[in-house]
Amino acid sequence: MAGREVDMWRYDALLPFAAGEAVSLGEGGTPLVAAPRLARRVGVRVLWIKDESRNPTWSFKDRSNAVGATHARALGSPALVVSSTGNAAAATAAYARRAGIPAIVLVAKSVDPIMSGFVQSYGAHVVMTETKPDRWVMMKHCVEAWDCYPTGNYQTPPVGLNPYMTDGYKTIGFEIWEQLGRRAPDWIFAPAGYTNGLAGIFQGFQELAAMGLAAVPHLGAAEIYGSLVRAIEEGSDVVQPARIDRPTVAISIGTSQNTYQAVAAIRGSGGTATQVADEEILSAQERMIESEGMFPETTSATGLAALIRELEAGRISRDAEVVIVMTSTGLKSLNVTAHLRPPVPMAHSVESFSEVLKATYGFNPEAE
Numbered sequence: 001m002a003g004r005e006v007d008m009w010r011y012d013a014l015l016p017f018a019a020g021e022a023v024s025l026g027e028g029g030t031p032l033v034a035a036p037r038l039a040r041r042v043g044v045r046v047l048w049i050k051d052e053s054r055n056p057t058w059s060f061k062d063r064s065n066a067v068g069a070t071h072a073r074a075l076g077s078p079a080l081v082v083s084s085t086g087n088a089a090a091a092t093a094a095y096a097r098r099a100g101i102p103a104i105v106l107v108a109k110s111v112d113p114i115m116s117g118f119v120q121s122y123g124a125h126v127v128m129t130e131t132k133p134d135r136w137v138m139m140k141h142c143v144e145a146w147d148c149y150p151t152g153n154y155q156t157p158p159v160g161l162n163p164y165m166t167d168g169y170k171t172i173g174f175e176i177w178e179q180l181g182r183r184a185p186d187w188i189f190a191p192a193g194y195t196n197g198l199a200g201i202f203q204g205f206q207e208l209a210a211m212g213l214a215a216v217p218h219l220g221a222a223e224i225y226g227s228l229v230r231a232i233e234e235g236s237d238v239v240q241p242a243r244i245d246r247p248t249v250a251i252s253i254g255t256s257q258n259t260y261q262a263v264a265a266i267r268g269s270g271g272t273a274t275q276v277a278d279e280e281i282l283s284a285q286e287r288m289i290e291s292e293g294m295f296p297e298t299t300s301a302t303g304l305a306a307l308i309r310e311l312e313a314g315r316i317s318r319d320a321e322v323v324i325v326m327t328s329t330g331l332k333s334l335n336v337t338a339h340l341r342p343p344v345p346m347a348h349s350v351e352s353f354s355e356v357l358k359a360t361y362g363f364n365p366e367a368e
C-alpha cells in the first residue's frame, strides 16, 4: 500500500472495484483521534475517535455510496434511488452527481428542512411522501419498474444495503487496523440503524483475521428502540420490530427494526447491543465536545453513550482499548439541539460586554 493515496481506495484489492474505475470524491483516510481526556472522564484505559465527519458529505455514508455509485455506473443504471432523511440521501445525491447519474430521494413529511435543502443543493430529485412506509413503496417501484440502483433498504423486514455497498465500510476497519499499527482494538462502538456500518467493519476484520493479520474486535451497537437488544438477549436470529414509543434526538437511527446482519456481527464478534436514552446521548455529545473539541451528530454520540452504559454495568473491562466511530458531524443535527443553546446575547458597551459574559456564560475574564 506504500505510495497509495490516503483514501479508502488504497484497499481496493479487497473491494469490488479498482481505484482507477471508482466514482470517488476522496472518501476515507479519516483520522483516528486520540481521546485521553474523554477516556479519563468515562473511566477506560484507551479511547480513540474515528472521525468520519471528515468525509466529502461529512458522514461515513460516503464510503458505501462511493462503491454504490461505481457499481451503478458499471451496470448502466438510469438513476440512484434512496429513501432517507439524512446522511444516506446526501451521500447518494453527491455521488450520483460525481457519476453523472440522476438521483431520486424519497423523504417523509417530517424531514428536517436543513437536510432536504442540503440534498436538493446537489441537484437530487427530492420527493416527499405522505407516510414513511410510502417511501419504500415508491422506491421499490423505482427499482423494479425502472431499474434504478437502490442505495438503501426498501424491504420489510429490513435487510440493509446490498453487499457491494457494505464492502465500503470494511475500509473503516482496515484504516483503524493500520492506524493502530496493524492491530485491532478490544472494542469498536458505533450507532446502529440497520447496522450496515458495523456489519462492514466486522467483515473487514474477518478478512484481516483470515489473512492472519489481526484479531476480530468486539463490536458494540448503540440503538434507540431495542429490537436488536431483544434479539441478542433471546438468542434469536429474527429481529422483531420494537415499539416506537417516543421521539429521539438520534434522528438518523430512529428505526423500529434492526437487521440479521446486526445480529451476526454482534454475536460473531462477542459484542453487545445497547439501548440508549436521549439524556445519555446528549450528555455523551457534550462530553465529546467538552473533553476533546469534537462535535458529533447527536446520532453519532450514541456509541459513546453505549460504551458508558456498558462500562458502568461492568460488562466491559475498564482496561480495554476502545474506538468510537463518530459517524457524522454535529452540524447535521443543529436543529435537534437548538433548544439547548442560550440565545446569543448582545453587548452594547465594553462594560455590558463583561457583564454579558458573566451572566450568560459564567465567564469572568478578570478572574482568569
Ligand SMILES: Cc1ncc(COP(=O)(O)O)c(C=O)c1O
Binding pocket: 059, 086, 087, 088, 191, 192, 193, 194, 195, 196, 197, 198, 252, 253, 297, 299, 300, 327, 328
Ligand atoms: C450519522 C449516522 N450514524 C449512523 C447511522 C447508522 O447507519 P447503519 O445502521 O447503516 O450502520 C446513520 C444512518 O442511518 C447515520 O446517518
